[in-house]
């Protein structure tokens with residue numbers, strides 16, 4: 001029983017509304033969309049910021065290098081007019097000249113300063129170390145002699161080292177006296193780039209990387225370019241190693257060795273030089289990833305909070321359901337014990353009824369015995385008197401008169417037999433075998449049995465019965481027993497009444513056969529149901545025990561029908577037996593036959 005109650009409750013607990021799944025799915029989709037949109041917007045924004053910064057930085061770098069180169073261009077031009085150098089070229093070279101050069105070098109911040117005669121002979125220089133370069137034989141020396149401009153030259157010392165020079169001729173009154181060569185300090189600039197950790201390089205007009213913040217990029221080429229160093233060793237030129245800037249990326253992005261950069265080029269106003277600034281996009285990715293991670297965390301927190309709220313609600317609901325279930329269980333237990341209690345009471349009631357019935361039966365038996373002995377004692381006493389009278393008459397030899405007494409005795413014996421017969425009728429259980437019985441025959445049989453009483457009380461019998469048989473499935477004996485009982489009750493009810501009459505009507509169909517016993521007596525004063533209560537009787541002790549109707553109703557019930565009583569509107573009581581009709585032969589109007 002408990003199982004029956006807990007099942008729907010647990011089912012209610014387990015039930016998750018479909019809308020929750022739909023909402024969950026939508027939330028998931030929305031979150032994914034939000035993350036995707038954030039990714040795009042943030043990537044865009046950070047990339048924009050990176051481009052701005054790169055643009056500013058590249059301009060700074062371009063300006064810085066431009067200003068340095070311009071400074072040296074101007075310095076070299078000024079140097080060509082320096083009187084000290086002129087006098088050094090016209091006079092004999094001296095220690096003084098070297099000192100002068102040293103002074104000028106430190107003033108303009110050059111790495112070294114060399115002074116040559118027009119024929120390429122070194123007058124004085126400030127170059128240090130063993131790897132001094134003889135500029136007098138370099139191609140740019142000739143170029144400087146030929147033009148009145150500052151000639152710029154790059155000399156590759158090794159694969160990672162280059163030196164930068166400005167050569168300028170020195171002339172006086174149209175006579176070319178010599179050439180001054182200034183070694184430019186661009187390495188210092190490069191050192192600053194390295195320190196700044198920016199990715200930047202400078203290429204010349206031939207796409208050769210002259211300066212770079214990364215040592216491994218230096219002296220590499222962006223496009224195929226002959227390596228002058230290789231020519232120096234073997235006399236044959238080889239291609240410079242190239243730095244491959246893979247442009248297969250979106251927008252101005254390039255990849256170098258799997259590293260992706262945002263590339264900003266700035267032209268330097270110096271011999272087609274270009275500063276290329278490379279801003280690693282990994283920084284953008286990191287920042288976007290970081291922001292997305294924060295978003296995901298926020299969402300996760302939100303989801304956790306939502307789940308917490310839902311779980312609390314579920315817990316509350318389950319607690320409530322549990323409480324309800326416990327209440328139901330308690331109610332169930334209470335109901336169970338109440339049912340048990342009721343069953344116990346019913347059983348004890350039954351037992352009480354049984355014992356009451358037992359004692360009632362015994363009482364009825366007593367009453368019946370009294371009635372029977374009363375009924376039989378009277379004719380016995382009369383018989384004794386008649387017998388004594390007959391004996392006397394025989395002794396006096398008056399046999400004719402004695403015969404009359406004997407006749408009376410015979411009458412009395414007949415009466416006693418009738419009484420015992422009636423008692424026997426009641427006592428009969430009847431056969432258990434049911435058979436097709438014509439109700440009309442049963443009525444006739446009952447009337448025959450009742451004939452003495454009917455005659456005695458001068459009762460008028462009126463019969464209304466169909467012409468054709470009215471068949472029911474019944475036990476003849478018991479059906480007759482019921483009819484006799486009803487007729488006897490009718491006769492009893494009309495006792496002492498003038499013009500007693502019993503009307504017996506048999507109706508057939510459509511489904512039931514009905515037998516009505518209608519008397520002209522006073523009717524009954526109690527509710528009809530009470531008449532059928534066992535031992536209900538209004539008759540004097542010895543005349544009735546109140547079992548007749550109860551037994552009759554029981555028999556009618558056994559035969560699948562019923563017995564009912566009512567007071568007729570024109571007076572008297574009507575008792576009606578209804579039994580299921582076995583078959584309906586041609587039904588006719590009940591015939592109206594009278595018998596007395």
Ligand code: ADP
Pocket residue numbers: 485489490493519521522523524531536537538539543544545546547548549550573
């Ligand atoms: P009994 O005849 O021994 O009293 P019944 O069960 O046959 O027992 O009848 C019960 C009671 O029903 C009768 O005592 C009587 O009061 C009432 N009764 C039965 N038949 C009739 C009738 N035809 N008219 C009036 N009362 C009746």
